[in-house]
Each structure stands twice: as C-alpha cells, then as structure tokens.
Amino acid sequence: MPNLHIIEGDITLATVDAIVNAADPMLLGGGGVDGAIHQAAGPTLLSECLKIKAVRKIRCPVGEARITAAGNLASRYVIHTVGPKYHREEQPQKLLAAAYRQSLSLALENNCQSIAFPAISCGAYGYPIREAAEVAIQTCLADEFKNIDILFYLYGQKNYSIWQSVLDKKNR
Template sequence: MNHIQLVEGDITLATEDAIVNAANPHLLGGGGVDGAIHRAAGPQLLAECRKIPKINGERCPVGEARITTAGQLAARYVVHTVGPIYHSDPAPAAHLAAAYRSSLQLAMAHGCHSVALPAIACGVYGYPLSAAANIALQTCNEPQFKHLHIVFYLFNHEIAEIWRQTLAKFASS
C-alpha cells in the first residue's frame, strides 16, 4: 500500500491531479467537504456542475462519479461522487466501494496520476468511520489502482487516526 498516503488536513489545498468531492446527487454544493470544495474552487465549479445533465432528477446517483474542471483549485479536475446515506441505503458497503472505485476509474480515464480523496460518506451521511476506512483502503488497494498516487485528506485527528490504524492493519497482513 505504498501508493496510499494519509494527510490530516484540508483537501482544498491538495495539489494532486484530481480532487474527489463527496457530493450530493444534485452536485450544486452543500455542507462539509462539498461546501468547502465549492467555496475554494469559486463560481466556475458550480457552473461546470450545472452543465452535467440530470438523469431522473439527479446529476450523479449514489456510487457513481462525474468529472469537471477544478475552478480555482490547484488540481486539474474535481471528481464528484455520491456516497451512501448509511442508515437508509439498502447496500451501503457496496455503494461506498463503488463511489471510490468509480471516482478513481474516472480520474484515470482523464489521465490523472494522483488523486486526493476525502472520507466519503463519513460526515452527515453517517457512515461508521472504521467500516468506511476498511472499505476505502481495500478499494484503493485493488490492482487497477496500484500505479495511482492516492492521498487521503482527512479532516480531523479522529478520522486520520482511524485511517492510520486501518492502513497499518492492511500493511501488516
């Protein structure tokens, strides 16, 4: 897992090729990571998101990803993905893994060699941190992603510590 790095800090400062945004299905900004990315990127990001066509009223269904330019961020792209709402999703683990997988695949399809990731679905969507870390790190360690430089930007010490402990377990097995 030497292609995965953990940083306790602000994802809007990431310099990787793409920043993954833990968005809502409408892609029009929101709270948490989504709001921070939209504020830092400026109005161009919202304009780009509005260009994404709606399918059944949503621009991005749970577990899928969409890509836009990054506005005023240092990254070239923002990959928007929607994680599951833990307590109401019928298959939260599968949808969380799909959100990570589709984000990384979309970034690679656009020539990205490095990707900044948040802890998707761990804020208001209520995904338990330990389980989310397990799914995130397991998915990012799949063979097709081994050549990507993946950096998790984890918002606070509690989340970063759980990710560190989970990464250490994977590294020792």
C-alpha cells in the first residue's frame, strides 16, 4: 500500500522529489496553485515549460502530464498535469484519475521516491472537493504506486479535513 499523507500547507515548500502543478494546457503559469508554483520556482520554470512542444496550442492535454526541472523549488522536478473542468467534461472522474496516474507514472519513470500533489481541478475548474479526494486517493492506492511516498498538500483546514476523512475511510 502506498504511503499517503494529507498535509495542510503550502505545496511550494514541499521537500519531495517531484511537486505536481495543477496546470493549464499551455503550461504558461496562471492563477491558484499554478501561479504559486511558477512564482516560487522563478523564471526558469516557464523557460522549461516553453521547451515542451505545443500541438495545436496545447503542451499538455487534459488528463496527461509533463515533467520539467523545478527551478528554485526544493524538489528536483515539477510534474505539470491538467485536470478536467468539472462541468465541461463528460467523464471528469476518468480524466482526473488519469491526471493523477500519469503524474505518478512520470515520477516513477524519473526515479522519484516522493511526490506532492495539490487538489487537482478543485479551484477554478470547479471539481467538488470530496469527490475529487475520493478519485485521487483511490487512484493513488493502486499497487503500482506502492513504492512512492505520496503527499497531498491542501489549502485550508476545511479542505484538509475533507481529504483526511476520505483517507481515513479508505484505511478502515
């Protein structure tokens, strides 16, 4: 079973091998966690993102992930993933699970032993927090990810409590 932890705190301060960025498809930085990660990482992160070839103005499609160096962050890598916009996608749970799975697979391919996730799609993309927690935690509990430490960094006590309750329920 993977080693999962729920933390209330700032993901940009995580001391892990890879920090996951809830990005937009162009990987240009933006608001929310994406903007915070880009700001903390410095201009090197945007330069790294711009090296990723865009196809029809998209560097990372919904449900996929890309990896770059981490700039000024304490991690070695930033894994950029694009979650679904909850009310726009037919099967948002499938795309959200794919975003977590792709991020974890990239981390393992790059010999990462630890990874920090935000609550992907729960901000401006409108994904309900409890439902997102259930999809994320269920995906991360897969046997293929048992050898990586997974930390979920949540903003605010309310979000932390919801994610912790979902994890506690799964551990029963």
